[in-house]
Structures are given as C-alpha cells and as structure tokens.
Amino acid sequence: MSANAVTRIFVPGDMLAIALGAGELVKELQKQAEIRNTSIEIIRNGSRGMCWAETLLEVQTNAGRVAYGNVKATDVNSLFEAGFLNGGDHEKALGQTEEIPWLAEQQRVIFNRCGIIDPLSLGEFQDSGGFIGLRKALQISPAQIVEQVTRSGLRGRGGAGFPTGIKWQTVLDTAGAIKHIVCNADEGDSGTFSDRLIMEGDPFRLIEGMIIAGLAVRAEQGVIYLRSEYPFAVKMMRAAIEMAEAENWLGKNIQGSGKTFNMEVFVGAGSYVCGEETALLESLEGKPGIVRSKPPLPAIAGLFGQPTVINNVITLCAVPDILAKGGDWHASLGIGRSTGTLPFQLAGNVAKGGLVELPFGVSLQKVVDDFAGGTKDGSKIRAVQVGGPLGAYLPPELFDTLTGYEEFAAIGAGIGHGGIVIYGSSINMREQAKYAFEFCAEESCGKCTPCRIGSIRGYELLGAEQIDKSLIDDLCEVMIEGSACAMGAMTPIPVQSLMRYWPEDFAEDIKAKS
Amino acid sequence: MHDWNDQHALQIIADCAKNGQVLTSALRQLVDNFGYIDDASIAPLAKAFLRSKAEVYGTIQYYSDFRDSAPAEHVLRICQAESCQAVGSKKITKLVTTKTGIALGQTSSDGQISLEPVYCLGLCANGPAAEFDGNPVAELDEAKIDKILSGIRS
Numbered sequence: 001m002s003a004n005a006v007t008r009i010f011v012p013g014d015m016l017a018i019a020l021g022a023g024e025l026v027k028e029l030q031k032q033a034e035i036r037n038t039s040i041e042i043i044r045n046g047s048r049g050m051c052w053a054e055t056l057l058e059v060q061t062n063a064g065r066v067a068y069g070n071v072k073a074t075d076v077n078s079l080f081e082a083g084f085l086n087g088g089d090h091e092k093a094l095g096q097t098e099e100i101p102w103l104a105e106q107q108r109v110i111f112n113r114c115g116i117i118d119p120l121s122l123g124e125f126q127d128s129g130g131f132i133g134l135r136k137a138l139q140i141s142p143a144q145i146v147e148q149v150t151r152s153g154l155r156g157r158g159g160a161g162f163p164t165g166i167k168w169q170t171v172l173d174t175a176g177a178i179k180h181i182v183c184n185a186d187e188g189d190s191g192t193f194s195d196r197l198i199m200e201g202d203p204f205r206l207i208e209g210m211i212i213a214g215l216a217v218r219a220e221q222g223v224i225y226l227r228s229e230y231p232f233a234v235k236m237m238r239a240a241i242e243m244a245e246a247e248n249w250l251g252k253n254i255q256g257s258g259k260t261f262n263m264e265v266f267v268g269a270g271s272y273v274c275g276e277e278t279a280l281l282e283s284l285e286g287k288p289g290i291v292r293s294k295p296p297l298p299a300i301a302g303l304f305g306q307p308t309v310i311n312n313v314i315t316l317c318a319v320p321d322i323l324a325k326g327g328d329w330h331a332s333l334g335i336g337r338s339t340g341t342l343p344f345q346l347a348g349n350v351a352k353g354g355l356v357e358l359p360f361g362v363s364l365q366k367v368v369d370d371f372a373g374g375t376k377d378g379s380k381i382r383a384v385q386v387g388g389p390l391g392a393y394l395p396p397e398l399f400d401t402l403t404g405y406e407e408f409a410a411i412g413a414g415i416g417h418g419g420i421v422i423y424g425s426s427i428n429m430r431e432q433a434k435y436a437f438e439f440c441a442e443e444s445c446g447k448c449t450p451c452r453i454g455s456i457r458g459y460e461l462l463g464a465e466q467i468d469k470s471l472i473d474d475l476c477e478v479m480i481e482g483s484a485c486a487m488g489a490m491t492p493i494p495v496q497s498l499m500r501y502w503p504e505d506f507a508e509d510i511k512a513k514s
Numbered sequence: 515m516h517d518w519n520d521q522h523a524l525q526i527i528a529d530c531a532k533n534g535q536v537l538t539s540a541l542r543q544l545v546d547n548f549g550y551i552d553d554a555s556i557a558p559l560a561k562a563f564l565r566s567k568a569e570v571y572g573t574i575q576y577y578s579d580f581r582d583s584a585p586a587e588h589v590l591r592i593c594q595a596e597s598c599q600a601v602g603s604k605k606i607t608k609l610v611t612t613k614t615g616i617a618l619g620q621t622s623s624d625g626q627i628s629l630e631p632v633y634c635l636g637l638c639a640n641g642p643a644a645e646f647d648g649n650p651v652a653e654l655d656e657a658k659i660d661k662i663l664s665g666i667r668s
C-alpha cells in the first residue's frame with residue numbers, strides 16, 4: 001500500500017458500540033491520523049453481532065478485513081504504533097474478520113451483509129445481493145409470490161411461529177381498497193436484539209422485505225412500529241426510507257414497474273404489550289395498547305379495520321432471499337416444519353454474547369458450547385431462558401433439545417424470537433419467578449382479570465414466608481385459561497418451569513429473600 | 515428541550531390533526547419538544563382528535579414515555595429486565611439509589627436527576643445496560659456510575 005493511500009477503517013455506529021464508547025474512539029482515530037499525517041476514511045458500519053468484541057474495529061487491507069476487538073479510544077496510540085493500518089499485530093488483534101471462528105462457523109443468510117457494508121449505501125447493498133428478490137417479485141404475480149413464501153415454510157419470528165404464507169394468502173384473498181403491511185419492530189423481549197441489529201446494520205433489507213410483502217398482497221402502504229428504546233434504529237430506518245424514495249425503490253411506479261409502495265416509521269411509547277399484534281394496531285391508531293378480541297383476524301380487519309399483514313422484522317428480512325433463491329431452497333434448511341435459519345441471540349451472564357445465525361435443528365447445547373464460551377463471571381451455567389420473558393427456563397439436562405418449534409413445544413418451551421439468556425450459579429430461581437409475575441403486572445394491558453390481578457397475587461404468593469406451591473399452580477391455571485393473550489396466558493411458563501426444575505429454590509421452609 | 519409553551523403546543527396539535535396523524539403522534543411530538551405533556555393540552559387534544567378528555571388522559575397515562583410533568587434536569591434509566599439481572603443489575607441499581615439517595619422512579623429534591631426503570635434496551639449481551647439523558651451505556655459499573663453522577667453535581 002502506498003504511503004498516501006486512504007485506508008478504510010470500519011467502526012460500528014450501532015447503539016451498542018456507541019454505548020461502549022465508539023464515538024470517542026472515532027474522534028481519537030481522526031485526531032491521531034491527523035497528527036501522523038495519515039489519510040484514513042472511517043466507515044460507520046452496522047454490527048457484526050460479535051457483541052463480546054465490541055467495539056470491533058476493522059481495517060481494510062490488501063488481504064481482506066482485519067479485526068481488532070474491544071477497542072477503546074485509549075488503544076488508538078498503540079494501534080498506530082503497531083501499524084494497524086496494515087493489519088499489524090496488537091494485543092487486541094483478532095486476525096482476518098472472516099476467519100474468526102465465532103463468525104466463520106455461522107451460516108448467515110439474513111445477516112449476510114450486516115456489519116460488512118455501509119448501512120446507507122444502496123450501491124453496496126445491491127453489490128451484495130440486495131434487491132434481487134424484489135426484482136424477481138416485480139416480475140411475477142401476487143399469487144406466485146405468496147406461493148414461494150408458502151413453499152419456503154417460513155414461520156413468524158415474532159414468537160408465535162405462524163406460517164407466513166398462510167397469513168399472506170388470507171390478506172391477498174380479502175377484498176379491500178386499502179391494505180397495510182405492518183412491521184412489528186417492538187422487540188421487547190429481554191435477551192433479543194436481532195431486530196435492532198438488522199435495522200441499524202442493513203435497513204434496506206427490511207425495506208426490500210416489506211415491498212415484497214406489499215406486492216404479494218396488493219398493499220401499497222407499510223409502517224414499521226419501532227420501539228422508542230431504539231432511537232438509532234429509528235434514525236437509520238428513516239434515513240434509508242428517504243434514500244430508497246429518492247432512488248425510486250419506494251413511491252410510485254417503482255423502477256418503472258407501475259407498482260406503488262410507501263412506508264414510514266411509527267415510534268412506540270414504552271409498552272411491552274404493544275408488541276402483541278392487536279395491541280400494536282390499537283397503538284398505531286393512536287389509542288392505548290389494549291389487546292383486541294380475536295376474531296376478526298388482523299389479516300381480515302386490521303389497521304383501521306382494513307386487511308393487514310403483521311410480521312416481525314426478521315420474518316420480513318427472510319423474504320428477499322426466499323424470492324431470490326426460491327421457496328424450496330429455504331425449505332431445505334432446518335428441520336421438520338422449522339425451516340430456514342434463526343438468528344439466535346446469546347445474552348445475560350455470557351462470555352461471548354451476540355448474534356449467532358444458524359439453520360434450525362442445531363441443539364441448544366451446540367449453540368451454547370460453540371458460541372457462548374461459558375458465563376461471564378466464570379461460574380457454571382445454571383439455566384438458560386429461551387424466548388423472552390414468556391419463555392421457559394431450562395436446566396443443562398435439557399440442552400440436548402434440538403432447536404425447532406415442535407421440539408421446543410415438546411418440552412413445554414418455545415423458541416420465541418430466538419433469545420437465549422444465560423444464568424450463572426448466583427441466580428435465585430424464586431426471585432426470577434417473582435420477577436415473571438412482576439413484569440406481567442407491570443405490563444398487563446388490564447383487559448383480563450387473571451392477568452391484571454393474578455400477576456400481582458402471584459408476586460405476593462412467591463414473596464410470602466411460606467410458599468404454597470399448589471395455590472401458585474392453581475393461579476397459573478386460571479391465568480392460562482382466562483387470559484386473552486399470551487402475556488397472561490404464558491407468564492405461567494417461566495414460573496412453572498422454574499418451580500419444576502429448581503424445586504430446591506422454592507423449598508417451603510426457605511424464607512423469601514425480600 | 516424547550517420549556518412548555520402553550521402557543522407552540524397548540525401549533526403542534528393543530529399540525530398533527532391537519533396532517534391526518536393520530537393522537538399518539540401528537541403526544542410523541544409534545545414529549546419530544548417539551549419533555550412532558552402539560553395538562554393544559556388535554557382539552558385542545560380532545561377537541562382536535564375528537565376524543566373525550568378522559569380518553570386523552572387515559573392514553574397519556576397508558577404509555578410510560580408520555581410523562582405528565584416536567585422531567586428532572588437529567589434522567590438515568592437502568593434496565594431491570596432478565597439479561598441484565600443475570601449480570602447483577604439489581605446490585606448496580608441499589609448502588610445508584612444509595613449514591614443518589616433516591617429510589618427507582620423518584621426525582622431528587624433539587625430536581626437534578628430522576629432514576630427510572632426501563633425494560634430492555636437491546637444491549638442484553640453487554641449488561642447491565644442503562645441510558646443517561648438519551649445516551650446508551652453498556653457494562654455499567656461503579657466507575658461509570660461515578661462519572662455520570664459527578665457530571666451532574668458539578
């Protein structure tokens with residue numbers, strides 16, 4: 001490399017990197033480059049999902065991108081001294097990014113370009129396969145698009161695992177002058193951040209998926225319901241939408257096809273239950289997020305009473321590749337009726353947390369062994385909670401379960417949105433069960449008494465000096481039977497899994513801790 | 515952030531209604547502008563969006579983002595959800611409440627700082643997570659807390 005060539009440096013602009021000081025890092029890089037009379041170009045990419053190595057700094061060398069992990073502003077001087085602009089060795093060096101085992105052993109489809117490209121470069125997006133699926137969709141009929149999605153076996157990644165093709169078919173078959181595509185980006189589950197990462201790192205992928213959904217069901221407007229806790233994603237999606245409009249990938253007569261699609265971002269206001277699809281619709285209509293009774297299905301009477309597709313961010317982001325490579329290709333990945341890949345998210349007390357995309361069917365054990373690297377505090381893993389606050393806590397004896405919707409249902413658990421929260425030896429299971437009720441009480445929309453009041457009673461029962469397990473089980477049964485949505489009906493899942501697998505923490509003579 | 519201004523608030527409400535936006539969009543713009551939604555705006559909101567005053571009030575109360583009183587000078591939100599619990603968010607929260615002398619959900623008597631719970635910021639692999647005056651903080655520890663708090667007191 002000649003002395004005055006501009007070296008490209010990648011420093012993620014994603015919310016986690018910023019939280020870890022990437023802003024100061026960039027300033028220091030610029031300052032020191034200037035002092036040293038060296039030309040650098042800093043690209044704010046998205047995250048590669050290696051949260052354990054953030055801030056991950058990469059340098060473009062002739063031999064490919066070289067990575068340095070956990071880089072802070074205070075490392076910049078020594079990085080220059082070590083010749084990092086040519087990939088020089090340093091205590092924080094991780095080698096060629098693509099060869100880092102943690103990344104190399106994944107099978108990235110949805111996250112294929114996240115963290116690699118400049119998120120707002122339509123050129124880089126298209127150079128890496130962007131819009132191939134959309135171009136295909138523009139050439140075929142709505143029914144043919146739906147057919148590919150149905151064949152793919154894609155199921156909703158928001159939690160319920162409902163077949164996407166069936167949902168789309170219903171909306172396509174329902175007459176309506178105005179139809180909507182609603183993207184659920186409320187991502188409220190603790191331990192999940194895949195929606196955030198993709199929106200911040202590859203926003204055009206979501207736009208592509210939403211346009212295809214619009215073409216499939218003849219909807220011309222889309223809205224992303226995005227939680228207010230994700231301000232960076234809000235900014236990124238809005239900027240990407242503007243660019244897509246400017247380049248005629250949104251708006252009227254998209255790329256001369258005669259097709260129209262417009263979209264916007266609607267920011268949530270801090271309510272977990274607004275992630276439930278009908279509460280979300282209420283919220284989009286400007287009302288409190290109270291869950292609606294079903295029927296009617298949103299597919300038939302959704303937003304403002306009009307036919308509506310509601311899908312999770314990751315569901316929609318899986319669609320472009322299905323169109324590009326065919327539904328059968330997607331169906332060939334995974335196991336049984338769990339097709340395609342799932343971006344698992346490792347969180348909590350974890351040494352190497354982050355995003356791991358793999359086809360369904362790997363065992364939980366493999367995900368934990370090959371990627372998590374044990375706990376952060378070095379203690380033994382006592383439990384994992386899969387699928388967010390409404391998911392089951394599982395002991396190591398069950399880690400041989402294969403990751404699939406049916407396989408998890410068979411052990412009374414769910415995959416949910418793919419979050420895996422790891423707990424070490426210090427965790428108190430009775431406290432976690434109390435928290436499950438507390439969270440339900442905090443977030444209940446208030447429509448059903450078992451959920452609104454039952455959660456408070458459950459919290460009290462677990463806080464009592466003497467624990468009455470059969471009374472708690474009774475309460476759980478009432479909540480399961482008498483709640484209109486999964487908030488109340490599934491809160492018993494974490495509670496009862498905790499009581500089942502760790503009875504020692506619920507011994508009736510143990511005094512409550514607080 | 516601007517101080518509450520009736521004129522400006524009425525303008526926001528009128529613009530939202532005119533553009534066919536929904537009630538909560540107006541509420542969002544009011545909090546983004548003034549930090550809270552003053553009671554004075556309930557009647558005009560009701561009128562502009564064809565709702566009863568009770569419905570407007572109920573909507574404001576439903577969403578935790580829609581405050582009905584001016585926030586403290588600084589707001590520290592600490593994540594209380596599971597992934598952060600797994601790495602000691604309860605202990606960290608306790609440390610903050612001890613250092614500030616106020617509980618979660620309270621504002622200091624000098625109006626300098628409010629402590630608030632938040633349920634997941636999507637930084638779950640690098641907890642405990644927090645947000646200070648809108649800026650995300652990961653791997654919260656005592657040193658970071660001290661830095662935040664010293665900035666407030668000076």
Ligand SMILES: Cc1cc2nc3c(=O)[nH]c(=O)nc-3n(C[C@H](O)[C@H](O)[C@H](O)COP(=O)(O)O)c2cc1C
Nearest residue numbers: 156157158184186187188275276277311312315486
């Ligand atoms: C309490 C509750 C919270 C939910 N939160 C979310 C969420 O944050 N994101 C999401 O995509 N789905 C969430 N869901 C699931 C949605 O109701 C719905 O099933 C999903 O958006 C459908 O999209 P999909 O088929 O692509 O998964 C939640 C459900 C419940 C009951």
Ligand code: SF4
Nearest residue numbers: 291447448451485488
């Ligand atoms: S179960 Fe809870 S959150 Fe769901 S509709 Fe009933 S009260 Fe609302």
Ligand code: FES
Nearest residue numbers: 448449450452453
């Ligand atoms: S408060 Fe209305 S049912 Fe008890």
Ligand code: FES
Nearest residue numbers: 593598635637638
């Ligand atoms: S649980 Fe704290 S950031 Fe997600």
